Amino acid sequence: MKEPGNAKEESTQELQPVEHSMRAVYTIEAIADLAQVPRRLIILYCKHGLVVPASKSPDSGWYFDDRAIRAVRRIENLRNAYGMNLTGIKLMMHLMKEVERLREEVRFFHRQ
Amino acid sequence: MPVQFKDYYKILNVPREASNEDIKKAFRKLARQYHPDVAKDKKAAEEKFKEINEAYEVLGDPENRKKYDELGSNWRDGTDFQPPPGWQQGRAQGAPFSEGSFEFRFDGTGFSDFFEQFFGRSGRFDGFSDFGHRQEYSDGEAGFARRGSDLESDILVTLEEASKGSVRVLTLQRTNRKTGQARTQTIKVKIPPGVIDGQIIRVPGMGNEGIGGGAPGDLYLRIRFAAHPDFRVRGADLYYSLDLAPWEAVLGARIVISTLQDRVSVKIPPGANSGQQLRVRGRGLVNGQSGEKGDLFVVINIVVPEKVTEEERELWNRLSRVSHFNPRNS
Numbered sequence: 001m002k003e004p005g006n007a008k009e010e011s012t013q014e015l016q017p018v019e020h021s022m023r024a025v026y027t028i029e030a031i032a033d034l035a036q037v038p039r040r041l042i043i044l045y046c047k048h049g050l051v052v053p054a055s056k057s058p059d060s061g062w063y064f065d066d067r068a069i070r071a072v073r074r075i076e077n078l079r080n081a082y083g084m085n086l087t088g089i090k091l092m093m094h095l096m097k098e099v100e101r102l103r104e105e106v107r108f109f110h111r112q
Numbered sequence: 113m114p115v116q117f118k119d120y121y122k123i124l125n126v127p128r129e130a131s132n133e134d135i136k137k138a139f140r141k142l143a144r145q146y147h148p149d150v151a152k153d154k155k156a157a158e159e160k161f162k163e164i165n166e167a168y169e170v171l172g173d174p175e176n177r178k179k180y181d182e183l184g185s186n187w188r189d190g191t192d193f194q195p196p197p198g199w200q201q202g203r204a205q206g207a208p209f210s211e212g213s214f215e216f217r218f219d220g221t222g223f224s225d226f227f228e229q230f231f232g233r234s235g236r237f238d239g240f241s242d243f244g245h246r247q248e249y250s251d252g253e254a255g256f257a258r259r260g261s262d263l264e265s266d267i268l269v270t271l272e273e274a275s276k277g278s279v280r281v282l283t284l285q286r287t288n289r290k291t292g293q294a295r296t297q298t299i300k301v302k303i304p305p306g307v308i309d310g311q312i313i314r315v316p317g318m319g320n321e322g323i324g325g326g327a328p329g330d331l332y333l334r335i336r337f338a339a340h341p342d343f344r345v346r347g348a349d350l351y352y353s354l355d356l357a358p359w360e361a362v363l364g365a366r367i368v369i370s371t372l373q374d375r376v377s378v379k380i381p382p383g384a385n386s387g388q389q390l391r392v393r394g395r396g397l398v399n400g401q402s403g404e405k406g407d408l409f410v411v412i413n414i415v416v417p418e419k420v421t422e423e424e425r426e427l428w429n430r431l432s433r434v435s436h437f438n439p440r441n442s
Contacts, residue, residue, distance in 0.1 A: 017279050017300040020313045022400045034316075036259040036327060066314045070332055073262050100310070110173055111136070111344050112353070 025054050025063040035072040042072060048086050050075055050093065115225040119189035120167035120180065128185060132174070139168040143341040148270060162222045162268060165338045170231055172339070179230070193226065215289060220282040222268025222338070260320035260329035266336045267313075269303060271343065271350075274335070275372060275397060277305035284318065284331075301333065306400020309337045309345060343372070348399045348406025351389075355415045356380065371395040371408055378410055386414045 032039045045051040046062070051071045053062040071093075078084045078092060121128050124138045142164045144150070151157030170176045187193060217225065267280065280301050287294045301315060312332050319329025337345055344351040352369060360367075364382035368375055369392075376392055384390075389409045396406025420428065 017302045018315050019302050020304055020315075022304055022306065022311075066312060069314060069330075070262075070312055073330070077261070104310070107173065108344055108346055108351075110132075111339065 020066075023065075025065055026069070028062050028064065031064045031069050031072065035069050035076070037072050037076055044086075045072065045075055048090060050086070050090055115193055115229055117187040117189060117191050117193035118163075118166070118224055118226045119187065120171050122189055123163050123167040124171060126171075128181075132172070135168070135171050139164060139172065139339065140341040143168075143339070147341065148272075161270075161338070163224075165268065166223060166227050168339050170227070176231055215287045216263060217285040217287075218265050218282060219285070220280060221265055221333075222336075223266060228265075257326040258323040259326045260322040262319040262329040262332060264332045264334065267301075267303075267333045268338050269307065269335050270338045271340050271345070271372060271397070273303060274307050274337065275305060277307075278303045282333075303335075304400060306398045307335045308348060308397065308399050308401070309335060311335045311401070342370075343408075345397070348397045348404055350396045350406065350408045352408060352410050353413050354378075354380075354410050355413050356384065358414055358416060361385070361412065361414050369408075369410065372397075376408075380412070384412045386412055388412045 026034065028039055028042055031037075032042055035042075042051060046053060051064070051068050053068065054065040055063045074093070075089055078089050084092065121130070124135060124142065126134055126138045130138070143161065146157045146160040146164060148154055148158045148161055151161075170180050218228070263284075267282075269278075280303060281298060282301060283296055283298045285294055285296045297318070299315065299318060301313065303313070307313070312334055315331040315333060317328045318331035321328050342352060344353075350372070354367065354369070356365065360380065361384045362382065364384070365380045366377055367380060368377050371392070373395065376395065378390060378392065380390070389411050392408040392410060394405050395408035398405050417424075
């Protein structure tokens, strides 16, 4: 990826594309590590319905996807930066999701 | 950080008093002309297409358009822009992606800085870059490792890119507010085939730097579909508005429609009404996460001729005398 006339120090190396697998799943230990949040907190978030495992069966255990990592990170952010409790976070996340859904609907109908 | 003003009316080539319908038409016309899949000079067309899309995102939405009009009409395209005092910005406290002591600028997402700042994600009440004024940790707290915070940005993706997948090059410039030192990173991101609107792509380690040896945060790219001149999207389904002449609607017709994959011949049953939907199975988008295959919905829109000849008028007159049909008598 060398672009003449636009030489920046960082761009001299060959770039490797970041691959994203949509079906990648992680164990609870893996997402605890990736999100840097203790396992017990993730279990607590799941119990409150704030994080939903991608699969949940008695024999294979809980598995999570990228959405769950984002949800965990987001909850942490709301707790740390705003001191929100779990009930508040639950309401906040529900409302954000609802606003997003309604905005999509409005966009869809405006374009009719 | 000053951003350059975008004259969205000029981009869509419509007057400031244009109706919503005019704006829609102007968008469709330009979007067809500059669509990256059909244009000859792909690179130039792509830039133009993004600009058109952005203009339509703002002017095609009455709320955004009102907000944009409040900026006044004296601004010229491409000049440094500062909003009037008290004007509400999309992002909290000005600068895009303000995160503690760093300022962020993205390039390659398909949205201009101007758009990001006033009509971007945080203005849409989601995305936590503007929640993220994290506490600053002094050096005194040595030994306390803390993971860096995350960044979030929209990325504009065309429907064709979404179905076939693509590779996008993004640059991310971080400026240290205290020292003014800037660092630019370039990343290539693979958009996997089958992404859907609103889906999140996690780019590990591209967020804010960690504190006290903590791991860096992640970058979350949120897929946002570019408006398509022919199709509207809902989940994995596509909606196509099919204009019909009144007699086609009454008598039925067979019409060939270009889908994203091929061309299909659609049979319009006699007596089709405006707003009626006909389903073409499996011609929508594929949701790569669930594997669900969307459908194409053809929405009937009956269009009445604005001008008629003498002969046509006579025929309509005759029809009105002969017909017992009364649409208000149900």
